Amino acid sequence: MLNDFFIRALVAGIGIALVTGPCGCFIIWRRFSFFAGTLAHSALLGVTMAVFFEINIAFAVFLISTSLAIILLQLQKKTKLPNDALLGLLAHASLAVGLVILGFLSSIRFDIMGLLFGDILAVNQIDLMFIWIGGALILVILKIIWKPLFASTVNYELAEAEGMKPDRANAIFTILMAAIIAISIKIVGLLLITGMLIIPAAMARNISNNPQQMVFLSVVGGLLSVVIGLFSSLEFNTPSGPSIITAALILFCFSLIKFKKYSELKK
Amino acid sequence: MNKNNKKTLVKVEKAGLKINGKSLVDGVSFEVRQGEIVTLIGPNGSGKSTTAKIALGIHNNIEGVAKKFTDKIGYVPQKISIDWTLPIRVIDFMFLTNDLKNEQINVALNLTGVEHLKQKNVSDLSGGEFQRVLIARAIAKKPEFLVLDEPVQGVDFKGEIAIYELIKKISEEFNCGILLISHDLHMVMSATDYVICLNGHVCCSGKPHVVAQDNRYKELFGDRASKVLTLYEHKHDHTHSQDGTINRK
Numbered sequence: 211m212l213n214d215f216f217i218r219a220l221v222a223g224i225g226i227a228l229v230t231g232p233c234g235c236f237i238i239w240r241r242f243s244f245f246a247g248t249l250a251h252s253a254l255l256g257v258t259m260a261v262f263f264e265i266n267i268a269f270a271v272f273l274i275s276t277s278l279a280i281i282l283l284q285l286q287k288k289t290k291l292p293n294d295a296l297l298g299l300l301a302h303a304s305l306a307v308g309l310v311i312l313g314f315l316s317s318i319r320f321d322i323m324g325l326l327f328g329d330i331l332a333v334n335q336i337d338l339m340f341i342w343i344g345g346a347l348i349l350v351i352l353k354i355i356w357k358p359l360f361a362s363t364v365n366y367e368l369a370e371a372e373g374m375k376p377d378r379a380n381a382i383f384t385i386l387m388a389a390i391i392a393i394s395i396k397i398v399g400l401l402l403i404t405g406m407l408i409i410p411a412a413m414a415r416n417i418s419n420n421p422q423q424m425v426f427l428s429v430v431g432g433l434l435s436v437v438i439g440l441f442s443s444l445e446f447n448t449p450s451g452p453s454i455i456t457a458a459l460i461l462f463c464f465s466l467i468k469f470k471k472y473s474e475l476k477k
Numbered sequence: 478m479n480k481n482n483k484k485t486l487v488k489v490e491k492a493g494l495k496i497n498g499k500s501l502v503d504g505v506s507f508e509v510r511q512g513e514i515v516t517l518i519g520p521n522g523s524g525k526s527t528t529a530k531i532a533l534g535i536h537n538n539i540e541g542v543a544k545k546f547t548d549k550i551g552y553v554p555q556k557i558s559i560d561w562t563l564p565i566r567v568i569d570f571m572f573l574t575n576d577l578k579n580e581q582i583n584v585a586l587n588l589t590g591v592e593h594l595k596q597k598n599v600s601d602l603s604g605g606e607f608q609r610v611l612i613a614r615a616i617a618k619k620p621e622f623l624v625l626d627e628p629v630q631g632v633d634f635k636g637e638i639a640i641y642e643l644i645k646k647i648s649e650e651f652n653c654g655i656l657l658i659s660h661d662l663h664m665v666m667s668a669t670d671y672v673i674c675l676n677g678h679v680c681c682s683g684k685p686h687v688v689a690q691d692n693r694y695k696e697l698f699g700d701r702a703s704k705v706l707t708l709y710e711h712k713h714d715h716t717h718s719q720d721g722t723i724n725r726k
Contacts (some may be wrong), residue, residue, distance in 0.1 A: 239563045262535070329586040361573050364559060371552040372574040419564050419598055 215333070216444060219397065223436035223454065225341040226394045226406065229348050231429030233390055234411035235421070236383065245282075247404040249388055252278040252438035253395045254308035257325055262315060268340045268392045269314040278304060285299050294337050328399035328417045328451025338397055344393040348386050355379040360421065399451040409458040410435060416462075416469035431461050483510040485546055486622040486654040490532045492541035494524075501527045503678045509622065509654040509670075514644070516657045516665050517686070520677035520697065525658045526555050528675060529624050532656055538717070551615030553608075555658070557624040565599050567591070567610050575618045585617035586610070588643060590636075604631030612640065619651050624717050626658045641668045662689060662698075 233309050256271030263270070278300055285296050312320060324332055352359075355378075361369035368374040385459030391403055398406050410431035411424070418424040439454030446453075486509050493503040502524030509515050509532070516523045530536055531543050533552060559565060571582045574726060586592040589609040596604065602610065608631050625644065629637040645668040648655050659665045662672065662685065672688040672699065674680045681691045688694050 219621055239560070357574070363563065364555050364570070364573060365554060365567070365712055367530065367533075367535050368552050368557065369574065371530075371554075372537045372550050373548055374574055415562055415564065420566050420569050421564060422569075 217442070218335075218338060220332045220336055220437070220440055222341050222397050223440055224433060225338070225345045226390075226397060227410070227432030227436045229345040229390055229409050230394070230431060231344060231410060231414075231432045232349070232352060232425045233386060234407040234432070235414065235425050235428050236359065236363065237387070237407050238379045238411045238415065242387070243404060243408050246295060246387055246391070246407055247274040247299040248282075248304075248393075250403045251335070252304035252308075252392050253370060253391055253400040253403075255304045255311070256305045256308075256392070257321035257395070258308045258311045258315070261320065262311070266336070266340075267396065268344070271395055272388055273390050274304075276385055279384045279388060324399070325395070326399050326401045327449050328395075328397050328402060328454075332396055337472060341393045341397075344389060348389050349394075351382060352386060355382050359383055397450065398454065402451045402455050405455040405458065406432065406435075409455065409462050413458070413462040413465040416465035431458065431465075434461060483512060485530050487511050487546065487656070488542075488544045489528075489532050490542045492528075492539050492543050494527055494531060494536055494539050500677065501533070501674065504569050505531070505673075505675070505679055506541075507673055507682070511621070511654055512648055512652045512668045513671065514648050514655040514657055514670040515671045515673065516659055516671050517675055518659055518661075518665075518688075519606070519680070520660070523675045524677055525675055526626055528673075529626055529656055529658055533624055545622070549618065549621040551618065551620035551623045552688075553611045553615045553623075553625045553628050555630070557607075557611065559599050561600055566594050566595075567597055567599060567602075570599055570610060571617060572604050573614060577617055581617050582613075585613040588647075589613040589614065603631060605636060608632055609636075609640070612643075616647055616651075620653055621651075622654050622656070623647065623658045627658070627660070628643050629659075629664075637664065641665060644668055662694075 237243055245325050252274050253271045255265055256274035259265075259274060260267040260270035282296060282300060284290075284298075286293070289296070291299075312322075321329060321332070323329075358369060358374040358376055358379035361372075361374045361383075363378055368378055390407070391400075394403055394406065411428040413431045414424045414427035435454050436457035438460075439457040440450060442448065442457065443450045443453035488508050490506050492505050494501045507515060517528055519525050526552065531539050532545075532662065533550065534543060534545055544725070562584050567586070572584070573579060582595075583592060586595060589612050591606055591613060593611045594606060594610065599607065599610070612625070612628055615625070628644070629640050632640060641664060644655060644657065647653065657665060659668065666685045666689070668717075669685050671682070672685045673682040674688055674691070676695050676697055680697055681688055681690075681693045
């Protein structure tokens, strides 16, 4: 039997998969997966802020993730530490600070597990609205900046020389990443959102030979992961977020078989 | 066409670039006009690519002035590496910065002799093939200003001559200005109107045969280059017409 909450979770998950599909491709192409993970880790701080100031969680997470991206840019200018060290620093520092502040707010009961791994039961109408309206907005903006973003992914200087304004596209994409994390944190959880972004896109890479195809297959992979994951979560009583990611992993493994065949064929 | 009436496409005045206090290039001035080929030559690390990037407006904190008077720009960078994670065919690559018609793409790929590679994945191309695709992409939209940074690297000798001839043809047919970077003057000599010899600064500049005779040029490139040029000069006599214009065979 399908309950209301399950339908809501399904609708939410489908909305998220439609957005993470194309964005995940860019994250893989640009080697941004660790960056996306760092933004996701900062979401805990965002949630804490939301609870403290009594504002919408998605909105607070979006603000904090965007600020974190700006802080990263400043750090990159101020020190010569390698990027991965800075990202690790920010990811775990923001997670720790979020948990410390949460400790001070001991009067508020909080479902930490739900935050880390996603909570199907917690999805309400407002979340759905945020996911679908926010998601549609993200996709529209991504469509607008697609060409400059893609050109700068292939070669920054070429994009700059031929007037594509890559800096602007890159900055907008960072904001889009923060927005995706904000709308999907509740259903997939902050530890697993990077998986949702990367695994379907990685799967798609194995079985595609042009960018459009990879984006399409990444969306299909994400949708399948959500549907399979949620139904098995219902069937086996497993947590929703991890079930979705596990489904994505299984699809990825299948894509490896196809990829092997394809490579052999080429030889 | 009146030679003095050619539109200036790019003007660089006393331009230089320092990164972390180290000067990469300093005090470079030149202009590229319609239908004109300007060649930058110089040894490794002499600032050729940097100068081209200054002209293109890629570097923002330069000394001096670099002004572009056109938006229709085609650029063939010296190095471009496309990661395996990005699946991209030649046809997708052609659309990178422009909305082109299929016909324009076919014409451009045909000009550089790689039309048969259209559906191939970029990561499966050889260095020379990819170089031809890069050139095709840059010329497909008929740019007004074309920058070619070592366009023949990885291309075999026969292809090299063909590409230089193509560059000459593009400059004439599209009436576009070309900034060409090369490390061997004798190869580009017939296809260039003005040569700038760089070595961190402008070492000498002028018409190609003038630069080739310049002692500063000979010093910079050493004995071997002068010998190559002597060899070239021999051929050069036969392809020179009375009024001094250079004719190709």
